[in-house]
Amino acid sequence: MLIDNNDDDREESGDDEIRPGAVPRGLKKFIDVMYTDINDPDIATDDYFANRTILTTTNTVVHRINEAVSKRLSLDQHQRNSSTQADVEEGCPDNDDAEPESRHGALQRNETTNVFISDGDTREFPLRLRRKQFPVVPAFAMTINKAQGQTVQNLGLYLATPCFSHGQLYVALSRVTSRSKFKALIEYPELEEDDDVYTDNIVYRQIFNTN
Secondary structure (H helix, E strand, C coil), X not given: CEEECCCCCCCCCCCCCCCCEECCCCHHHHHHHHCCCCCCCCCCCHHHHHCEEEEECCXXXXXXXXXXXXXXXXXXXXXXXXXXXXXXXXXXXCCCCCCCCCCCCCCCCXXXXXXXXXXXXXXXXXXXXXXXXXXXXXXXXXXXXXXXXXXXXXXXXXXXXXXXXXXXXXXXXXXXXXXXXXXEEECCCCEEECCEEECCCCCCHHHHHCC
């Protein structure tokens, strides 16, 4: 793959090189390019967000991008937390009782006799836990694998690390409807030559050994 700063109206090179639009180095600048109008209410409509995203390789980078974009929003933000609650018998202390901060503490009651007061106890936990989750995360960015089957009008590809599995780069490049709406930033390219930037395209070696 090749990335450069040339115009879209140049002549085709006739080879297999892909030349999407490049952006200045740095994640902050890349976000500036992809979400320039994020706080303009006349532009940043539901369709604006639905038709653009940044793809990358790992969930760690996805979280970093989503957090960075979220901080740029001028809207009120509300935090939704998951919660875990134990089903306990009547008479047990409430799990939301507020206690003053102190270095002293005492066990009020041991309702379950097979629970020992011991650090590092590996016995089976005798209480039933109920977990309430809020399985929604921002989608300003997502992993390439998560984006399979989806298409957007404005796509950014951020490679802090190269693609690492067969066909991953192809999946990323094929998520956008127009090449002119595709931007890419490769932080650590495999090769830089004559203002061009290269990255690896991972393909199973066995494909080239078939007759």
